[in-house]
Amino acid sequence: MAFTRATGKHRAPSRLSRKSAHVAGVAAIATTGVIGTLASPALAAAPDAAPGSLEDTGLNQAVITDTLAEQVDAQAEAQELEAQEAAAKAAAQAKAEAEAKRRAEIRVEAAREAKERADREAERKRLNAFQLPIAGTYVSTGYQTGGAMWSSGSHTGIDFHAASGSSVVSVGAGTVVEAGWGGAYGNNVVIRMNDGTYTQYGHLSSVSVSAGQTVMPGQQIGLSGSTGNSSGPHLHFEARTGADYGSDIDPLAYLRSHGVNV
Structure with missing residues (x-):
């Protein structure tokens, strides 16, 4: 004779059934990697829940936690x-500034x-420059x-025209050998000029240099006069x-060869 379960009553799951369900749950957890579901009790749909709604099952919490972790x-x-x-x-800016400083x-x-x-x-040009021995003068008696x-x-x-007491200067750089x-x-x-030639200035009323002294172009060496x-x-x-x-050599040619306009 066949045996049937009584209707209208629910029997509790057997121990074997509960164990199987637990194993299946653990397997599902291991497959998804969601460990957090073990910490939350599973919640069944509330009897008065709206159709289609789910309460927190614990799995939802684990997914949210993973999402937050990913965001962090x-x-x-x-x-x-x-x-x-x-x-x-900052490194590029520092390098650019260092390069700019180096270039500067x-x-x-x-x-x-x-x-x-x-x-x-x-x-050099000043030392090699030559000029007239008296500013603004002219030749009154020629060479030879x-x-x-x-x-x-x-x-x-x-002879250069000059009123008595006019400033007489060295025509170039050199060393005084006679005064x-x-x-x-x-x-x-x-x-004795720096190029090895010599220049002489005569009939001075007074002398303002001494032998052995170095003179520069345009440096005063005495005052014009009518001595001798x-x-x-x-x-x-x-x-x-x-x-x-x-x-002696031609003084005009000498001065002109040194760039003096005379």
Whole structure:
């Protein structure tokens, strides 16, 4: 005879059935990796719940927790990336500033060197420059002009027009080799120029340099006058290849060869 269960009553699940259900639940958890569901009791749908609604089953909490963790991780990664980008920008900015500073220093150094070169060149030109022995003057007696006034029978230099007491300057850079009385030349100054030639300034009323002294172009060496064998105030100027009398050369050609407009 067949046995049937009584209707209208619910029997509690057998021990074996409960164990099987528990194992199945654990297996499902292991498969999904959601451990959080073990911490929350499963909730059945409330008898008075609206159709289609579910109460918290514990699994929902685990999914939400995982989602928040992912958001936190993503935010942390974004912040780390932002920090890396900021550090990279700061490093690039520091590098750019260092390069700009280096370039500025190079420009300053180049400008300094250029100024030093320009100063040296200007000084070189100044030292090599020649000028008239008296400003605004003109030649009153030419070179090798004949006459009884000169013992050699001709003029060994040129005379520059000058009122008594006019400033007489060295025509270029050199060293004084004679300063004082020069016989027929009166008070005179002889200078060995830096190029090895010599210049002489005669008939001075006074001398303001001494032998052995270095003079620069345009430096005053005395005042014009009419001392010695002279017929009136003027400056006798000679150019020579040596220090002694008789080594004279054309003073006008000499001055012009050194860039003096006379």
